Amino acid sequence: MTQLLSTRRWMDLLTPEQQKTYSSAIRKGYFATYDGYRWRHEFYGAFIWKHPGRVKIIDKFKQVIGRAPLWEDITDDNLRDVKEELDASYAPNSVRTICAEINAIIRENAESKDIPSMSYARVLRAKKVVVQSVFLTDEEIRKIHEYRPKTVRRRHAKRIFMLECLCGARFSDCLRLSPVNLSSDGRTLTYVSKKTNHEVTVPVHPWLREYLVPSSPIEPQSLAVPSYNDAIRFFCQSCGIDQQVKVYQAGREQTGPKWKFVSTHTGRRSFATNLSLKNVPLEQIALMMGHFTGNAPDVSMTQRYIVTRLQLSPAAFQAFMIPGAERAAAENEAYNNPTNDFDDFDDFDIPEDEQLVIPERPQTEAS
Numbered sequence: 001m002t003q004l005l006s007t008r009r010w011m012d013l014l015t016p017e018q019q020k021t022y023s024s025a026i027r028k029g030y031f032a033t034y035d036g037y038r039w040r041h042e043f044y045g046a047f048i049w050k051h052p053g054r055v056k057i058i059d060k061f062k063q064v065i066g067r068a069p070l071w072e073d074i075t076d077d078n079l080r081d082v083k084e085e086l087d088a089s090y091a092p093n094s095v096r097t098i099c100a101e102i103n104a105i106i107r108e109n110a111e112s113k114d115i116p117s118m119s120y121a122r123v124l125r126a127k128k129v130v131v132q133s134v135f136l137t138d139e140e141i142r143k144i145h146e147y148r149p150k151t152v153r154r155r156h157a158k159r160i161f162m163l164e165c166l167c168g169a170r171f172s173d174c175l176r177l178s179p180v181n182l183s184s185d186g187r188t189l190t191y192v193s194k195k196t197n198h199e200v201t202v203p204v205h206p207w208l209r210e211y212l213v214p215s216s217p218i219e220p221q222s223l224a225v226p227s228y229n230d231a232i233r234f235f236c237q238s239c240g241i242d243q244q245v246k247v248y249q250a251g252r253e254q255t256g257p258k259w260k261f262v263s264t265h266t267g268r269r270s271f272a273t274n275l276s277l278k279n280v281p282l283e284q285i286a287l288m289m290g291h292f293t294g295n296a297p298d299v300s301m302t303q304r305y306i307v308t309r310l311q312l313s314p315a316a317f318q319a320f321m322i323p324g325a326e327r328a329a330a331e332n333e334a335y336n337n338p339t340n341d342f343d344d345f346d347d348f349d350i351p352e353d354e355q356l357v358i359p360e361r362p363q364t365e366a367s
Contacts (some may be wrong), residue, residue: 010034020221022048024055030068044068047105053225055097060085064092073115074106079123091249132247134261135273135307136236140163142341143239145207149231155215156223163212166205169288170195171264175223179212193290201291221323229263236262272305292360 010031014022025031025048033038039045044058051057061069064081079102086095103124106115117123136144145162149155163174173192181191182204189208190201236259246255252259268289275285286297289305 007038008032021052023222024224025052025058028055028059030055030058038303040108042068042103043071043074043109046109047102050105051101053100054101057086057102060089062200071109071113071115075121076119076123078088079117083124083126092127092129096128099124099126132249133269133307134245134247134266136165136241136256136262136266137270137272138274140239140241141270141274143241144235147235147239149235152216152218153220153227153289154231154235156219157228158235159211159215159219160223160228161232161267161350165270166208166211167202168268168271169193169200169202170290171228172270179209179214182209196290196292198290198292200288202288210359225264232266233259233262268307269307272302272309276306 010019010026013034013036015033019026022031030044030048033039034045040049044061045056048055058068060082061073061078065073065078067073081185083095083099086098089096103121104184106117106120109115115323141162144158144165147158149158160171160174163169163177164171167174167177167189169191170176170193173191176194177191179188181189183190186209187204188201189204190199192199223241237257241259241262242257244255245258245261246253247261248254272285272289275288276282281300281301283297285306286292286299286302289302291298291301293301
């Protein structure tokens with residue numbers, strides 16, 4: 001069994017910026033054995049180095065295995081047990097994303113490491129399920145803009161969320177935005193996406209500038225996603241964003257106030273959806289959100305962020321009208337509801353060039 005010695009070398013080997021990036025893993029002791037590249041070449045080190053925000057996934061491995069997972073621990077049985085833990089703790093699509101991240105780390109090292117699992121791709125396979133998300137309207141975003149949080153952490157969360165809503169940047173990019181990203185004429189904001197390395201340019205919203213500046217000198221440098229979600233739900237609830245909505249999430253239909261379903265990506269979805277409602281071309285929205293395939297805007301990716309659905313046009317409904325349906329309805333009404341005042345039939349929407357035929361009523365023996 002591989003043994004790793006506990007050290008404090010991370011303090012000397014990590015830059016101040018890296019120490020901030022990996023602060024969660026450092027607090028949990030995963031960097032106690034850090035010695036540079038050797039640490040990064042173990043499974044848990046490789047995963048944390050690539051996904052510093054996913055330390056809880058390594059916690060799941062540790063819960064199952066009893067220690068930080070090494071390559072020798074990547075067996076089919078251990079992976080199945082970890083996946084069961086993920087299924088119990090996360091929504092189906094989150095499990096699918098996490099499994100893909102684990103799969104990618106294993107695949108990247110499969111040729112150079114002695115990995116016991118031969119079926120990791122099959123074991124980690126997870127289905128994608130339909131998800132309905134919410135977005136905030138311009139009026140709801142205005143309410144948040146006017147809201148004044150009382151704590152430093154909530155002011156920080158509001159600042160980041162408003163950046164998402166106003167410029168469509170990812171959470172990780174909003175944490176890095178500042179007035180330096182503004183163009184010299186102040187009309188556009190430009191940044192390089194941390195996830196894709198693509199340069200993104202967005203027109204500057206009138207409210208944007210105030211959110212590029214920290215809300216306090218003691219504003220935190222980082223923001224944990226669970227705490228961020230709790231904060232934005234709190235101030236959405238405080239702003240009265242409580243319209244009852246029905247969504248499909250975590251594999252089931254759920255009903256509740258809108259604020260309950262607001263989360264990290266809601267600001268970005270709101271940005272895309274509100275632009276779409278204003279008839280901004282999809283290609284332009286893709287450019288502003290940094291969605292590219294090669295050097296071309298990837299509209300298929302952008303469409304997943306637009307919450308509103310395509311509406312059936314009047315022409316579509318007209319196509320389903322049965323020829324003569326209006327005339328048949330009028331004749332049936334006349335037959336079942338006879339009247340001596342034939343002027344009443346003017347109420348029916350009958351084409352002028354068609355003659356209304358009123359069938360004779362059957363005669364009974366009494367008549």
